[in-house]
Amino acid sequence: MNGPVLKVSGLTVSVGRGARRHVAVQDVGFEVPAGGSLGVVGESGSGKSLTLRALMGLLPPGVRAERGVVELAGEPLPFAGPRARSVRRGRLAMVFQDPLSGLDPVHTVGAQVAEVPRRVLGEPAAASRRRAVELLRLVGMPDPERRSHAFPHQLSGGMRQRVLIAMALASEPKVLLCDEPTTALDVTVQAQVLELLDDVRRRLGVAVVFVSHDLAVVRQMCDRLAVMYTGRLVETGRAADVLDHPAHPYTLGLLEAVVDLDDVDHMPVTIPGTLPDLAHVPGGCPFHPRCRFASEDCAREVPPFRYLNDRQWGTGEEGTGEDGTGEEGTGGEEGTGGEARGTACKYPERVTAG
Amino acid sequence: MDQALAVAPPAAPPGTARILLAADGLNVSFPVGPGHRLVAVEDVSFTLGEGETLGIVGESGCGKSTVAKCLAGLLRPGSGTVSLQGVALPARRSHQQHRAVQLVFQGPYSSLNPRLSVRSVLRELLLFHGLARGDAVEGRCRELMALVGLPEGALDGYPSSFSGGQRQRIAIARALAVEPKVLVADEPISALDVSVQAAILDLFADLRDRLAIGTVLISHNLAAVRHVCDRAAVMYLGRIVEIGRKDEIFADPRHPYTRALLAAAPRLRPGPDRVRARLKGEPPSMTERPTGCPFHPRCPRAEAVCGAQLPELLPAPGGSSRLAACHFRDEKT
Amino acid sequence: MTTFVGRYGPGPAPEGTGPDGAPVVARKRPRSVLAYRARHSPTLIIGATITLGLVLVAVLAPLISPYAPDHQDLYNILSGFSSKHLLGTDELGRDELSRLIWAGRTDLRVGILAVIFPFCFGTAMGTLAGYRGGWLDTVVMRAVDVLIAFPFYVLVIGLIFVVGAGTTGIYVAFAVVDWVVYARAVRATTLVVRESDYVAAARTGGLPDWRILWRHVLPNTITQAVVYLTNDVVLVIVAVVTLGYLGLGVQPPTPDWGAMISEGQEFLTTYWALATLPGIAVLITGLGFSLLGDGLADVLRPQ
Numbered sequence: 006m007n008g009p010v011l012k013v014s015g016l017t018v019s020v021g022r023g024a025r026r027h028v029a030v031q032d033v034g035f036e037v038p039a040g041g042s043l044g045v046v047g048e049s050g051s052g053k054s055l056t057l058r059a060l061m062g063l064l065p066p067g068v069r070a071e072r073g074v075v076e077l078a079g080e081p082l083p084f085a086g087p088r089a090r091s092v093r094r095g096r097l098a099m100v101f102q103d104p105l106s107g108l109d110p111v112h113t114v115g116a117q118v119a120e121v122p123r124r125v126l127g128e129p130a131a132a133s134r135r136r137a138v139e140l141l142r143l144v145g146m147p148d149p150e151r152r153s154h155a156f157p158h159q160l161s162g163g164m165r166q167r168v169l170i171a172m173a174l175a176s177e178p179k180v181l182l183c184d185e186p187t188t189a190l191d192v193t194v195q196a197q198v199l200e201l202l203d204d205v206r207r208r209l210g211v212a213v214v215f216v217s218h219d220l221a222v223v224r225q226m227c228d229r230l231a232v233m234y235t236g237r238l239v240e241t242g243r244a245a246d247v248l249d250h251p252a253h254p255y256t257l258g259l260l261e262a263v264v265d266l267d268d269v270d271h272m273p274v275t276i277p278g279t280l281p282d283l284a285h286v287p288g289g290c291p292f293h294p295r296c297r298f299a300s301e302d303c304a305r306e307v308p309p310f311r312y313l314n315d316r317q318w319g320t321g322e323e324g325t326g327e328d329g330t331g332e333e334g335t336g337g338e339e340g341t342g343g344e345a346r347g348t349a350c351k352y353p354e355r356v357t358a359g
Numbered sequence: 360m361d362q363a364l365a366v367a368p369p370a371a372p373p374g375t376a377r378i379l380l381a382a383d384g385l386n387v388s389f390p391v392g393p394g395h396r397l398v399a400v401e402d403v404s405f406t407l408g409e410g411e412t413l414g415i416v417g418e419s420g421c422g423k424s425t426v427a428k429c430l431a432g433l434l435r436p437g438s439g440t441v442s443l444q445g446v447a448l449p450a451r452r453s454h455q456q457h458r459a460v461q462l463v464f465q466g467p468y469s470s471l472n473p474r475l476s477v478r479s480v481l482r483e484l485l486l487f488h489g490l491a492r493g494d495a496v497e498g499r500c501r502e503l504m505a506l507v508g509l510p511e512g513a514l515d516g517y518p519s520s521f522s523g524g525q526r527q528r529i530a531i532a533r534a535l536a537v538e539p540k541v542l543v544a545d546e547p548i549s550a551l552d553v554s555v556q557a558a559i560l561d562l563f564a565d566l567r568d569r570l571a572i573g574t575v576l577i578s579h580n581l582a583a584v585r586h587v588c589d590r591a592a593v594m595y596l597g598r599i600v601e602i603g604r605k606d607e608i609f610a611d612p613r614h615p616y617t618r619a620l621l622a623a624a625p626r627l628r629p630g631p632d633r634v635r636a637r638l639k640g641e642p643p644s645m646t647e648r649p650t651g652c653p654f655h656p657r658c659p660r661a662e663a664v665c666g667a668q669l670p671e672l673l674p675a676p677g678g679s680s681r682l683a684a685c686h687f688r689d690e691k692t
Numbered sequence: 693m694t695t696f697v698g699r700y701g702p703g704p705a706p707e708g709t710g711p712d713g714a715p716v717v718a719r720k721r722p723r724s725v726l727a728y729r730a731r732h733s734p735t736l737i738i739g740a741t742i743t744l745g746l747v748l749v750a751v752l753a754p755l756i757s758p759y760a761p762d763h764q765d766l767y768n769i770l771s772g773f774s775s776k777h778l779l780g781t782d783e784l785g786r787d788e789l790s791r792l793i794w795a796g797r798t799d800l801r802v803g804i805l806a807v808i809f810p811f812c813f814g815t816a817m818g819t820l821a822g823y824r825g826g827w828l829d830t831v832v833m834r835a836v837d838v839l840i841a842f843p844f845y846v847l848v849i850g851l852i853f854v855v856g857a858g859t860t861g862i863y864v865a866f867a868v869v870d871w872v873v874y875a876r877a878v879r880a881t882t883l884v885v886r887e888s889d890y891v892a893a894a895r896t897g898g899l900p901d902w903r904i905l906w907r908h909v910l911p912n913t914i915t916q917a918v919v920y921l922t923n924d925v926v927l928v929i930v931a932v933v934t935l936g937y938l939g940l941g942v943q944p945p946t947p948d949w950g951a952m953i954s955e956g957q958e959f960l961t962t963y964w965a966l967a968t969l970p971g972i973a974v975l976i977t978g979l980g981f982s983l984l985g986d987g988l989a990d991v992l993r994p995q
Contacts, residue, residue, distance in 0.1 A: 048552040147640075161641045162419075191418035192579060193638045196623035218553055221625035248627065262557040264582040265627040266609075272564075272586065273557030279522055280552065431896045457898035470889035474911045483907065484897050530893070537897060 008079060009036035010212045011060075011180050016073030018052070018059050018236075020283075027284040029055050029068070030236045032310070036345075037180065037229075042206060042213040044223030044230045044244060046259075050283050052236035053216045057182045060214075061099045062089035078179065094125045098173035102185040104165030108157040114168045115141070115153025121175035140171040145201055163194035167201065174205065180212045181205075187222065199226055220263055224248055232256050235281060235291045238310055242346035252313060252346070252353035254296045290351070298355040308351040378445070379573040380407040380430070380460070380541050385439035387425050387597075395646045399425040400436070401597040404672075407541065412567050412574040414584035414605070416620070417594035420642055423577045424465075426594075427545040430575065431462040443540065458488060461534035465546040467526035471518040477504075477529055478514040484536045503532040508562060524555035531562065535570075542566070543575045548583060556583070563587050581624050585609050593617045596643060596653040599672060603681025611691060613675045613683040615660045652685070660687055729991045736987020742980030750797040759787040761794035761947045770963050782952075782966050783959065792973055795947040800977070802859055802942065803929035806866040807921060813867070814874025815917045819905060821875065822882025822913075833879070836872040844869065848931065849940065857940045862932060870924065874917050881913040915992040922985030926978045933974050949974055 018030035030052040037043045047053045059070045062084055070084035077096050083089050101107040109117060119137035122128040128136065134153075141149035144167040157165055166186060173181055183202070187195040203226060206213050217223050223230060223244060230247045232240040232255065240253040251257045258276040265271065278295035281287060287294050293303040350356065387400040400422040407413050415423045428434035430441055432452045440447045443459050464470040472480065481500045485491045491499045501511050507528040518526055527547060534542055544563065548556040564587050567574055578584050584591055585605055592602040593616065601614040612618045619638040640657045643649060649656050655665035664686055675681060675688030730736055749756065758778070759765075765777070765785040772780050779788040821832040839847070851865040885891060886909065894904045935941030936950025944951060949970035956966025 048554060163641060191642070192581070193418060193619060193623045194641075196625075196638070199625070219625070220553070221627045224627055224629070225625045259553060260627070262554045263627060264557070264560065264580070264586050266582040266585060266621070266624050267626055268628065269585065273560055275558035275561060276554040279524075280554075433892055433895060452898075454898035457896055460896070462893065462896050464889040464893065466889060470893055472890040472894075472908050472912070475907070483899070487897075487899060487903070533893060533897070 010039040010041075010078055011037040011214070012074075012076040013060065014074050016056065016059060016075070017071045018055050018064065018068060019071050020068050022067070025284075027286075028236060029283055030059065033073075033231075033233070033236075033238050035229075035231050035238070035241060037212045037214060039179070039212055040206060040210040041229065042203075042215060042227040044227030045214065045216045045233060046218065046220060046223055046230060047233035048218055048280060050235060050280055051233040053233050054184055055236075056233070057099065057184050057214065057216055059084060061097060061182055062093055063099070095176045096178055097180050097182065098176055098178035099182040099184065100166075100169050100173045100186045102188055104162060104169050104189070105157065107169050108165060110157055113154050113156055114160065114165075115155075118153070118168065118171045118175055121172055125176045136175065137171075140175055141168070143174070143205070144168075144171045145197070146171075161194075162190055163197060166190060166194075166198050170198075170201065170205070174209070174211070178211060180214065183213060183215045185217055186215075188217070188219070195222070202226065220248065220259060221265065232259075235283060235286050237291060237349060238347075239292070239349045240347065246346060251356055252348040253292075253350045254298050254356055255292050257356050258295070290349070298352060300352070303351060308349055310347055310349045313346045313348060313353065377409050378406045379409045379411075379443070380575075381405075381442045381445075382426070382430065383440050383442065385426065385429055385441070386437045387422070387429065387434065388437055391646060397645045398597050398648060399645065400429070403439070403594075403597075403599055405592055405599065405602060407573045407575060409573055410567070410571060411590065412563070412576060412588045414588035414591040415575065415577045415594060416579060416581055416584050416591060418579060418620075418642060420596070420645055421594040422597040423594050424545055425597075427462060427543050427575070427577050430541070430543050431460050432457055433462070454488065458537040459539055460541045460543060461537060461539040463527075463530050463534050463542065463544040463547050466550050467523045467530060468518075468550070470530050471526055471533075473518050476515060476517050477532075480529075480533055481514075481536050484533065488537055490536070490538065499536075503536055506535060506566075507532045508558075522555070523551045524558060527551065527559055528562065531566075535566075539572060541573045541575065543577070545577045546579070547576070549578065549580065560587050581609075581620060593620065596645065596648065598653060598684065599682075600654065600685070601681070601683045602672070603679070603683075607679070607681045613681070613688045613690075614654075614685045615658045616654050617683075619659075660685075662686075726991055730987075733987045733990050735983050736991055739980055739983025739985070739987045742976065743984050746796065746800065746977055746980055749793060750800045753793050753797040757790040757793045759790040761791045762786060762945055763790070770959065772963070772965075779969060780963070780965055782956065788965065788969060791947045791952060792949075792969060795949045795952055795970065796973060796977070798942055798946055798948050799929055799932050799936075799950075799974075802862055802932050803925055806863055806928050806932070807870065807924050809863075809867045810870035810924070811874055811917065811921050814871035815878050815910075815914065817871065818875035818878030818917075819882050819910060819913065822879035823886055823901070823905060823909060829879075832875060836875050839869060839872045840876075842869075845931070845934070848935070849938075852935065852940050857935075858943050859941075862935065862941060866928060866931075870928065873924070874920060877916050877920055878913050881916055882909060885909050885912050919985050919989040919992065922981050922988060926981045926985075929977055929981075930974065933970075 013036070014034035016030055016033045017028060019026055020029045021027060033052070033056055035043060045053045045056065055064070055068065058064050059073075060075055062082070064070060064084065075082045075084070082092055108114065115134065115137050118140055119133040122136045123130060123133040138149050138153055141153055146152055146164060146167055157168070160168070169186075186202070187198050190198060199222065202213060205211060213226075215223060215226050227244050230242060230244040231238055232247065232253065234255050240247055240251065240256050242252070247256060248260065251260060261274040262276055264273045276295055281291070289304040289306055290296070290299070290308050293299040296303065383404050385400050385403040388396045388398045391397045403422070403426055405413065415426065417423050425434065429436050432448065435450045442448065443456070448456055478500055481503060482496055485496050485499055500514055504511055504513055509525065509528050509532070513521070513525070513529070518529070521529065547563070548559050551559065560583055563574065563576065566572070576584060576588055588605055590603060591605050591608045592599050593608070593614065594600065595616050601608060601612065601617045608617060609621065612621060623638060638657055643653070643656065649666070651666040651668050652658070652661075652670050655661040658665065668686070670684045670686045672682040672684045673688065675683045763786060765781060765787070767785070768777060768781050769785045770781060770783055771777060774780070777787045777789070779792065781787055782791070817832050821829040847869045848865040851868060852861040855861040855864045891904060891908055894908050932941055933948070933950035933953070936948040937954045939951070939954065941950055942948035952970040953967050956970070959966050
């Protein structure tokens with residue numbers, strides 16, 4: 006299949022009405038190739054979870070997707086309305102953060118997994134049950150035949166998360182959206198679940214969009230990365246490129262603030278200032294009050310998101326361009342979902358130098 | 360500033376400082392259902408030196424929060440004692456004894472009374488314990504705010520007007536208000552945003568340097584413990600499986616569980632190929648403890664002796680200050 | 693003010709400061725949030741207006757009532773609405789409007805006083821039971837269970853027969869019967885608040901239990917009791933009126949809506965106003981307090 010399996014452009018989501026209305030996601034776009042993995046990174050208020058929900062057609066009441074196009078294998082999906090859910094069945098599935106609230110406590114896990122093939126794919130009951138056991142085996146649940154009769158509260162957190170993943174895979178989606186699926190899990194269990202997701206991705210060719218606040222986890226899991234801040238996309242690119250050679254001061258700030266287990270000498274440095282209230286985002290570049298590279302024009306104009314010349318930012322080689330500004334619309338993102346490297350900073354070269 | 364918060368003396372080499380806090384043979388268990396007991400903490404002993412920071416790491420169910428509550432006097436252990444400067448603390452502590460060990464709680468959103476202003480909370484403690492009177496109270500409040508890096512204006516605020524990181528600072532100020540000798544922090548950063556975690560860790564490191572208190576930092580975040588603590592203890596299923604200086608523990612772990620934890624933690628910058636041994640199986644049930652070593656059902660190194668005989672916390676390699684509870688503690692990674 | 697000097701040098705500005713270093717304590721304090729909500733709650737405003745209006749009328753009765761409640765105008769028995777007697781007169785020539793006002797004064801006074809003890813006692817019992825647990829909890833809750841199992845009026849009437857009719861009887865009866873609902877509600881919230889970290893922090897701070905209860909637990913549990921109080925006043929007033937109707941409440945010659953309804957019953961076909969007007973008065977009182985309670989519940993809900 007040519008082209009990305011998932012393509013999002015210009016997604017804008019607003020919350021509230023009238024005077025209280027504010028934009029929670031502004032003009033977000035990215036692509037995911039078939040079988041690829043994209044990590045979406047940000048802190049609270051970054052809009053990463055709302056973005057996923059908009060993709061899934063699961064926006065809560067009072068929250069509206071105002072603009073934007075979501076295309077699955079080339080076909081646009083509506084955000085709301087009667088067809089919103091049905092059109093996503095069997096193509097898009099979501100894994101939530103909290104396995105306890107994602108599962109119905111009064112039904113066995115086997116029944117819940119089997120419900121998907123039965124209702125979504127229309128398979129008969131017995132076949133659905135067999136499929137459920139297969140899926141539980143696929144997600145690494147030991148003794149799946151017997152365990153499928155267990156209730157959610159009888160399983161550990163890691164097992165419950167596997168059940169959620171099984172349910173998501175049961176509809177044979179092309180894209181799996183994961184909203185912080187391992188945040189509530191212990192480190193060793195998280196490692197198991199991440200390994201499972203990676204395994205599933207390779208074997209079934211399912212594309213994964215992985216939302217997290219944990220940079221180390223997305224480094225491990227994802228080929229590509231999108232960094233969000235106050236609802237806006239601030240940087241995209243290959244995961245290794247973004248994390249090793251950040252092109253936006255916020256990404257650099259996050260990297261400096263994170264404590265890494267191996268990097269013993271690096272003491273974490275906090276990003277000055279605080280995350281702004283979404284209703285009062287600073288004018289101009291939203292990050293400018295906290296940015297040590299900011300200049301006057303950063304406060305005046307919102308810098309547009311643009312693509313960078315890949316060679317300068319990917320391999321660390323010295324580029325031939327003088328100031329590193331890329332051209333709009335190039336960088337290989339057309340149709341390949343490829344290595345598009347983008348930033349919302351006007352002066353990304355300051356980030357490398359500083 | 361008064362004496363209790365004077366600048367700390369130059370740090371003695373870890374392990375040689377005077378012992379400030381000691382836990383000895385703590386056991387906590389709860390009856391659940393007929394004939395079953397849930398063992399939360401089993402035979403936990405460790406010491407905390409003056410000016411030292413001890414990290415306790417482990418996953419859910421390992422009992423670290425229970426240990427924190429025992430240290431702070433919120434929970435009475437079934438057996439075992441907590442001693443402060445050599446004196447065992449009774450089950451019902453006096454005001455002074457409570458003052459000496461303070462707890463910083465995990466969730467910044469539930470650890471502050473929503474109906475009291477910051478100033479009220481601090482004043483109440485200062486006045487009750489007689490730490491300041493009259494006009495001095497306000498000055499003390501301001502000092503505490505400065506100590507935790509908050510502006511003076513924060514004193515007027517109510518919890519709902521602060522962010523998570525700021526609330527955590529307020530909680531720390533509250534703990535410091537009574538001039539404790541020991542600060543126990545139970546997962547102080549896990550509920551905070553990434554960029555804010557650094558600031559709070561920074562604060563702990565700074566307090567360690569400036570004040571003559573000991574700190575126990577409980578966290579599942581290995582990296583945080585490595586950066587802030589002098590020594591670390593690893594807990595599994597209610598027991599300490601390894602304890603020692605942090606560079607020993609993290610660079611040369613001698614217990615398979617410690618190795619598994621380190622291997623499982625995702626890294627920001629993937630280093631040279633590490634042993635990516637995935638830990639099999641699930642955390643065991645706390646009501647049905649395995650025989651012998653609690654870790655042996657999941658341990659890649661386990662042999663027959665492990666299921667039969669509980670390994671003791673003994674020095675490894677022979678003679679060092681680091682202890683490991685594994686029959687194969689002398690094997691390097 | 694000493695500035696926070698991190699171990700890495702002056703470091704970034706303390707969290708919570710704006711870009712220019714000025715302190716930023718964002719958003720409103722809880723008091724002004726309450727005031728804001730209060731101003732924007734129609735239920736609260738209407739309820740408060742009605743209630744305050746009633747209370748004012750009751751308090752100012754001696755000043756605004758056209759006649760004394762037992763003044764008899766024997767030339768105008770059972771007369772309809774007129775300029776001399778705005779709402780007419782009863783069978784003894786007494787001015788209806790005056791009697792309504794004075795009866796309201798009595799019923800409101802008795803109703804409000806009668807809930808004070810149940811509120812205080814019930815809240816105290818609920819708090820202690822919830823916080824301490826153990827045998828205290830068991831004893832209190834069993835008492836609550838027993839009392840709640842009895843139909844309200846059966847108990848009240850029974851007690852009045854024992855103590856004797858009249859206002860004393862009313863106060864005693866409600867003191868015994870009415871505290872249980874407060875106890876239950878407050879105990880439930882106390883159980884939750886007891887487990888919160890800030891209560892644990894107060895305990896580790898060395899504060900004694902009574903202090904923790906007074907400053908940390910009670911302020912967070914009492915809003916439920918206060919809201920229930922406003923509804924309870926309605927219940928109690930209705931009960932007072934009912935008892936008056938049955939002749940077991942406020943005794944004549946003190947005017948009381950219930951007694952007025954009872955006396956006016958026999959004139960229902962000839963002069964309906966005597967029986968219905970007091971009923972309408974009770975209705976309006978109940979409405980006022982209920983709306984006030986609803987409004988308060990709205991305003992006091994947790995942020």
